[in-house]
Amino acid sequence: MKHEGDAKREGDAKRGSEIKRGTIKEVAARAGVSPATVSRVIGGTYPVAGSTRSRVQRAMRDLDYVVNAYARALVASTSNTVAFVVNDITGAFFAHIAMGVEQQATAEGRLCLVCTTHGDPARELAVINLMREQRAEAVVLVGGAPSTPGYGERMVKLARALDAAGSRLVLAGRPSLGPDVPETVVEYDNEGGAFAMTSYLLSLGHERIVLLGTQPGLSTSDERVRGYERALLSRGLTPDQSLMVPGEFSRESGYEQTLRLIADGVVFTAVYAITDMVAAGVLHALREAGRRVPEDVSVVGNDDIPLAQELYPALTTVHIPHEELGRTAVRLALNRADHPGAQQRTKMGTHVVVRDSAGPAPRPA
Amino acid sequence: MKHEGDAKREGDAKRGSEIKRGTIKEVAARAGVSPATVSRVIGGTYPVAGSTRSRVQRAMRDLDYVVNAYARALVASTSNTVAFVVNDITGAFFAHIAMGVEQQATAEGRLCLVCTTHGDPARELAVINLMREQRAEAVVLVGGAPSTPGYGERMVKLARALDAAGSRLVLAGRPSLGPDVPETVVEYDNEGGAFAMTSYLLSLGHERIVLLGTQPGLSTSDERVRGYERALLSRGLTPDQSLMVPGEFSRESGYEQTLRLIADGVVFTAVYAITDMVAAGVLHALREAGRRVPEDVSVVGNDDIPLAQELYPALTTVHIPHEELGRTAVRLALNRADHPGAQQRTKMGTHVVVRDSAGPAPRPA
DNA sequence: TTGAAAGCGCTAACAT
DNA sequence: ATGTTAGCGCTTTCAA
Numbered sequence A, B: 001m002k003h004e005g006d007a008k009r010e011g012d013a014k015r016g017s018e019i020k021r022g023t024i025k026e027v028a029a030r031a032g033v034s035p036a037t038v039s040r041v042i043g044g045t046y047p048v049a050g051s052t053r054s055r056v057q058r059a060m061r062d063l064d065y066v067v068n069a070y071a072r073a074l075v076a077s078t079s080n081t082v083a084f085v086v087n088d089i090t091g092a093f094f095a096h097i098a099m100g101v102e103q104q105a106t107a108e109g110r111l112c113l114v115c116t117t118h119g120d121p122a123r124e125l126a127v128i129n130l131m132r133e134q135r136a137e138a139v140v141l142v143g144g145a146p147s148t149p150g151y152g153e154r155m156v157k158l159a160r161a162l163d164a165a166g167s168r169l170v171l172a173g174r175p176s177l178g179p180d181v182p183e184t185v186v187e188y189d190n191e192g193g194a195f196a197m198t199s200y201l202l203s204l205g206h207e208r209i210v211l212l213g214t215q216p217g218l219s220t221s222d223e224r225v226r227g228y229e230r231a232l233l234s235r236g237l238t239p240d241q242s243l244m245v246p247g248e249f250s251r252e253s254g255y256e257q258t259l260r261l262i263a264d265g266v267v268f269t270a271v272y273a274i275t276d277m278v279a280a281g282v283l284h285a286l287r288e289a290g291r292r293v294p295e296d297v298s299v300v301g302n303d304d305i306p307l308a309q310e311l312y313p314a315l316t317t318v319h320i321p322h323e324e325l326g327r328t329a330v331r332l333a334l335n336r337a338d339h340p341g342a343q344q345r346t347k348m349g350t351h352v353v354v355r356d357s358a359g360p361a362p363r364p365a
Numbered sequence C: 001t002t003g004a005a006a007g008c009g010c011t012a013a014c015a016t
Numbered sequence D: 001a002t003g004t005t006a007g008c009g010c011t012t013t014c015a016a
Helices: A002-013 A024-031 A035-043 A050-063 A069-076 A092-107 A121-133 A151-164 A190-203 A219-234 A251-263 A276-288 A322-335 B002-013 B024-031 B035-043 B050-063 B069-076 B092-107 B121-133 B151-164 B190-203 B219-234 B251-263 B276-288 B322-335
Strands: A081-086 A111-116 A138-142 A169-172 A183-188 A209-214 A244-246 A270-273 A298-300 A317-319 A345-348 A351-353 B081-086 B111-116 B138-142 B169-172 B183-188 B209-214 B244-246 B270-273 B298-300 B317-319 B345-348 B351-353
Touching: A024 A035, A024 A050, A035 A050, A069 B069, A081 A092, A081 A121, A081 A322, A092 A111, A092 A138, A092 A322, A092 B111, A111 A121, A111 B092, A121 A138, A121 A151, A138 A322, A151 A169, A169 A322, A183 A190, A183 A322, A190 A209, A190 A219, A190 A270, A190 A298, A190 A317, A190 A351, A209 A219, A209 A251, A209 A276, A251 A276, A270 A276, A276 A298, A322 A345, B024 B035, B024 B050, B035 B050, B081 B092, B081 B121, B081 B322, B092 B111, B092 B138, B092 B322, B111 B121, B121 B138, B121 B151, B138 B322, B151 B169, B169 B322, B183 B190, B183 B322, B190 B209, B190 B219, B190 B270, B190 B298, B190 B317, B190 B351, B209 B219, B209 B251, B209 B276, B244 B251, B251 B276, B270 B276, B276 B298, B322 B345
Parallel strands: A081 A111, A081 A138, A138 A169, A169 A183, A183 A345, A209 A244, A209 A270, A270 A298, B081 B111, B081 B138, B138 B169, B169 B183, B183 B345, B209 B244, B209 B270, B270 B298
Antiparallel strands: A111 B111, A317 A351, B317 B351
16 A cells, blocks of 8 residues: 555656566567566576577666566575674674675675664564564574573574574574574684683783673673683682673773772772773773773783774784684575585684783782 | 475485475464465454454464565565665774664664675676665665766666666765655765864864875765865865875775875874774874874864774764664655655764864974 | 466455 | 455476
């Protein structure tokens, strides 16, 4: 009905022309052939006489014809579409993975659907169903997973449903749902990165290292916490709960929590911000508080988003191969039919990138 | 054929089950009603007896049924899809506009298709055609337009083609194609922002202001150049070609061009970087060269991406209402049928955000 | 090499 | 309130 309205109004404005979407039939009529022949010309995968072909092509050009992707998808029962679901396109972390996803999808001749969830698990589930309606060939979930009760089971169900329909659930940067779930997962070594980073700080002589911005229940956060604790323990240190401070993955949170730590008189010589964005806030707060980085306090981050290089001092952080991760995820998912034996679960490496924001622990005054 | 292969392999793995996508017919059979009734239950816009309704809903749940968006779109001849075409999702500038687009599209019940062009006009044209196939309700082009010869005409053709098919070409942050083109354009006041920023620097006593990163032919760049020149002229100053240096919209370019200026011995007291990213490079180069900001040199940017606040010193820049722009673009495009009189061309305001990177011009030594 | 016809899954008249 | 029928635009047997 909406389109009726459309047509009428536009009709008034432009001497009675209806909304016309050229169809294969019209092309056929104009070229004096049957629709089937036009279809064959379009498909290109079937013998058509040269003269007929050019007549048809001519007609298509004259009518400025474009195929109807829906009609085609309906009969082909494949959509050439990859969907990706992201927390927030705006964040550099997500954006770079998304970039990889889009690149690979395009390279494989697919279109990309995006949806954002803003961290809402319910919305995530809803969105995946939308993608199911769209018959997306793969649904890529980007970034850390919540672990609210019941969430896991529902995801498993969705994974199976997608699988049954010939589609695929892809987890990029989040943990597997279980051993028997039909899924493609590409993780990165969160725990290893956190372990390496914490070890690095320890090797610089730091012992009271704040881990800032933990979010219990979020996979990304939990894994980093584990790496941090493991590094401490392996040096014979006991993780101090008062040094592990929860917070959001945001600049503001980093800023506020740091000010609070200082106000509370907590003693520390290094801050491991759980995210580069958080680190940005930490740096800001320390500067305001008159503490020098890295002379008085060392600050490190995690993710190695482009911002890390721009911060002052340039941020030492854990590098994650964002784009590569996105590309791999899509590649695995789309080619699984052709390589039945191929591994559908991969973990990519991470490593510490040393810049200027961390230095030796200051001597106790 | 690809799916045949799929099915066979999966079949081998999982005791002979075919790929099955539940259809409305199966639901109907299970509920003991006709397909039409199921359709009515789904649509919800038609009277159905309570008992029948619940039987149908039961069947849908049992079969884990989801509608086929393609079949639906085919008959409804509307896709519920908005496409957006972007240079590079990774850039904060694009990402924030994209965010606005996605938000509004979602709010209006549409799905989002994304494509990236990486600045290639040919690819842009190709992508728009893809969107035409997808019958997207609106195709949103985000960011500055190239002005290669012939490009304009082809865009006009596409705008008309989309219009004829009931779709809409939307230009977000790029100039109109012409007065009689069926398009929705939401610009922002590029020239005004550049004028205001340049005036601000002039008012601080700067006279030799470098404009760094111009790209002749790119709409965004050209407009900013105009604003810069107009501000100078209105103070009786003549724009000095040697102070307008071309470059890419990137950090690296800002860095290199600044070093080159210094090496060449060009005299200046302020740098107006055409983009915040460029400004980041400028700051870096100046720091390396031992020039203090803002004491020795003032630096300002344009766009007000989040990075601007993180830079040290925090960057004075021109604010652009990115998300608002994206939202407005989609809103106008989707609601044009309901508000036939509504303006389809808008220009949003920009303004200078004063932070710490610009100060009074230094006294000549 | 080409055409005719069937049908993909759904909705929307038109009947009942 | 529900069922029947006829397509939407395309691809794909099956014939010719």
